[in-house]
Amino acid sequence: MVVTLTGSNKFVLQAALASLTAEFIREQGEIAVERLDGEEATFDRLRESLQSTPFLASKKMVILHNASANKQFVEQAEKLLTELPETTEAVLVEPKLDKRLSYYKFLKKVTQLRDFSELDENGLAQWLAESAQARGGHLNISDARYLVERVGLDQQLLDNELEKLLLYDPTVTRTTIDLLTEQAPQSTIFELLDAAFSGNLKRSLTLYNEQRQQKVEPANIIAMLTWQLRSLALIKTAASRSVDSIAKETKLNPYVIQKAQTVASRITFEHLKRLISDLLTLDVRSKRESIDLDEALQLFLMKITV
Numbered sequence: 001m002v003v004t005l006t007g008s009n010k011f012v013l014q015a016a017l018a019s020l021t022a023e024f025i026r027e028q029g030e031i032a033v034e035r036l037d038g039e040e041a042t043f044d045r046l047r048e049s050l051q052s053t054p055f056l057a058s059k060k061m062v063i064l065h066n067a068s069a070n071k072q073f074v075e076q077a078e079k080l081l082t083e084l085p086e087t088t089e090a091v092l093v094e095p096k097l098d099k100r101l102s103y104y105k106f107l108k109k110v111t112q113l114r115d116f117s118e119l120d121e122n123g124l125a126q127w128l129a130e131s132a133q134a135r136g137g138h139l140n141i142s143d144a145r146y147l148v149e150r151v152g153l154d155q156q157l158l159d160n161e162l163e164k165l166l167l168y169d170p171t172v173t174r175t176t177i178d179l180l181t182e183q184a185p186q187s188t189i190f191e192l193l194d195a196a197f198s199g200n201l202k203r204s205l206t207l208y209n210e211q212r213q214q215k216v217e218p219a220n221i222i223a224m225l226t227w228q229l230r231s232l233a234l235i236k237t238a239a240s241r242s243v244d245s246i247a248k249e250t251k252l253n254p255y256v257i258q259k260a261q262t263v264a265s266r267i268t269f270e271h272l273k274r275l276i277s278d279l280l281t282l283d284v285r286s287k288r289e290s291i292d293l294d295e296a297l298q299l300f301l302m303k304i305t306v
Helices: 010-028 043-051 071-082 102-110 121-134 141-151 155-168 174-180 185-197 201-213 218-238 243-250 254-264 269-288 293-305
Strands: 002-006 033-037 060-065 088-094 112-115
Touching: 002 010, 002 102, 010 033, 010 060, 010 088, 010 155, 033 043, 043 060, 043 071, 043 088, 071 102, 121 141, 121 155, 121 254, 141 155, 141 174, 155 174, 185 201, 185 218, 185 254, 185 293, 201 218, 201 293, 218 243, 218 254, 218 269, 218 293, 243 254, 269 293
Parallel strands: 002 088, 002 112, 033 060, 060 088
Antiparallel strands: none
């Protein structure tokens, strides 16, 4: 058996790998598992591991991380993987496979290929609700979505927060979410921009001050504003194209696109370009001059609301 684990969702990919490994170890023992890195091991070492017989076990599992980094392995992959001894199971961990290459097409055809992509807001909310139930707790979809909006899209972080919430109370509510979790800085920066583009200067300045109270430095706020303005520019340029189409071209998360489309519809290209230019100027000045960055950033927010 040969299994390929790929995709950008590291959390689910690692969980799948851990599950496969644990099941095998229960049957054969830890000694029957070999782990190799294609960026470090030689081709001869990779080949020897796949072709040799197990030691003190009836079967062995060979886990190859990023085997595609080894050019010889890619060239010989078809022969090596189709002629595996019956006593060997192989797991290829390839998070960043290029689907245009023949190597990917071969793996998809010959191996059990599992592609783990990032989940959007709705997918994460559904996953959180199901995970809470599997752990003996309860989290409804509405509150799960609220948790995603508050914490962000990092699935590992969400899993950690869910574990903490369930330990506090098996029934997770917005009250316990507010009590035990912190607002993700990037999420708040988007809310800050949303308020500014809506013309709500008071709200945007309040959110800015909340960022500073959370010890988020002005330089980091500039970096997050830059990322958000870049996203807005990409979405503005995409015009009426579908969310899926924009996500494919820009590599932005569909959830980010959906939230940013409303903001993008409120501004003109000229205003957006001026803001990007002003933020660049502010960033350069902050590195060359001694200026009050807090004051400068609040003035920048005032420009957005105009």
